[in-house]
Amino acid sequence: MRLFSYWRSSAAYRVRIALNLKGLVAEYVPVHLLRDGGEHLRPEFRETRPQGLVPVLEDGQAVLGQSLAIIEYLEEVHPQPPLLPSDPVERARVRGFAQYIACEIHPLNNLRVLRYLERELNLSDERRDEWYRHWIAQGLAALEASLGAGHATEFCFGARPTLADICLVPQMANARRFRCELSGYPTLVRIDEACRALPAFAEAAPERQPDAELPPPPAVGEGQDGGAER
Amino acid sequence: MRLFSYWRSSAAYRVRIALNLKGLVAEYVPVHLLRDGGEHLRPEFRETRPQGLVPVLEDGQAVLGQSLAIIEYLEEVHPQPPLLPSDPVERARVRGFAQYIACEIHPLNNLRVLRYLERELNLSDERRDEWYRHWIAQGLAALEASLGAGHATEFCFGARPTLADICLVPQMANARRFRCELSGYPTLVRIDEACRALPAFAEAAPERQPDAELPPPPAVGEGQDGGAER
Numbered sequence A, B: 001m002r003l004f005s006y007w008r009s010s011a012a013y014r015v016r017i018a019l020n021l022k023g024l025v026a027e028y029v030p031v032h033l034l035r036d037g038g039e040h041l042r043p044e045f046r047e048t049r050p051q052g053l054v055p056v057l058e059d060g061q062a063v064l065g066q067s068l069a070i071i072e073y074l075e076e077v078h079p080q081p082p083l084l085p086s087d088p089v090e091r092a093r094v095r096g097f098a099q100y101i102a103c104e105i106h107p108l109n110n111l112r113v114l115r116y117l118e119r120e121l122n123l124s125d126e127r128r129d130e131w132y133r134h135w136i137a138q139g140l141a142a143l144e145a146s147l148g149a150g151h152a153t154e155f156c157f158g159a160r161p162t163l164a165d166i167c168l169v170p171q172m173a174n175a176r177r178f179r180c181e182l183s184g185y186p187t188l189v190r191i192d193e194a195c196r197a198l199p200a201f202a203e204a205a206p207e208r209q210p211d212a213e214l215p216p217p218p219a220v221g222e223g224q225d226g227g228a229e230r
Helices: A011-022 A067-077 A089-110 A112-119 A125-145 A161-176 A186-196 B009-022 B066-076 B088-109 B111-119 B125-147 B163-177 B188-196
Strands: A002-005 A027-032 A056-059 A062-065 B002-005 B029-030 B055-061 B062-065
Touching: A002 A011, A011 A067, A011 A089, A011 A161, A011 B125, A056 A067, A062 A067, A062 B088, A062 B125, A067 A089, A067 A161, A089 A112, A089 A125, A089 A161, A089 B062, A089 B066, A089 B088, A112 B066, A125 A161, A125 A186, A125 B088, B002 B009, B009 B066, B009 B088, B009 B163, B055 B066, B062 B066, B062 B125, B062 B163, B088 B125, B088 B163, B111 B125, B125 B163, B125 B188, B163 B188
Parallel strands: A002 A027, B002 B029
Antiparallel strands: A002 A056, A056 A062, B002 B055, B055 B062
């Protein structure tokens, strides 16, 4: 298998977590969404991947797009360990939580939308970030409420991670990146931390990917007084 | 079963089609998304439906949100006729097409987003409609390309409707409503027409729902010369 990914893509992050939870290995093929106007928009990428998006999972001859469709595929072909419960009502609850993130929060805050706000609507950085935080706040409040007061299980739906947690963790990473206030969502914060303590989640994190662009380490003699922070 | 729906919600429209294709009957409970600030935001609605969205399907004690999660549930509990193929790769292709609509096109163009553009960003009707048409055009082009040149089957994936068609038809209805140019997507237009010729799709259409708000019929003596069109 080959996974076409970008380190900061939260949809790719979901698939990376799912692969890790199932103990599957896919070759990591980086696709830079910013360089040269976006490598995902080049004809050689789009020819066989007409949605022009990452992630894409190639499994033999199959070329599969859309993170949740990819994860359902992995679940069907490699059922252990399961990422969905067995009961249909419980499966629907997990999928509904995941799809709330994938359909109601994330689409409003991804790169191409933020670019439209900047370039076509000439929004200032401040108003763009207001947009971002508005949808995050509305969305996380609904998710927190949907888990119920006094939610007691370690993960979103029980004692092991499901598709819901797989979608939650990248969304929370984005919220932190845009410095959203998270104190109103104590259940989500607790579950996110429990997930990130697991190797399957930790190793899927953006900064652990081969194409991650991290600030350079401090030069010799810098870094002791904080003056070298970038 | 009870379906909480709004006639113009395209996510509810998807569930209505799926119920019809499976020959299932659910009591129709209208939730007006505009009246009094939105009935879906009232405490009595949100108490048991914290996402505060339609559609919601209640099946006995189960309260299920998110249209694609609801349809997957119906598929699992009432497998005939199937809305997904049996092969995992084909299932992933159908789900990927459906999720492209549900995650990449529709979320940018729903009511709460258009309202934010109008009220928070003070966009004119013209610029709001540009936004709308931009995402429709980008999205439909990707969908048309993903089906491939010379696409020959009657529906998106074969000789009977699947989850892909269920998502396509409401999206095309929205595109027509906002007067998007559709001549560039002949395959999508053809499939949309084939679907709408089926009773399961026709009866799920917004204008056929009990809460539809249609222009009043022409008064006696009007309507012959076109002068009474509203």
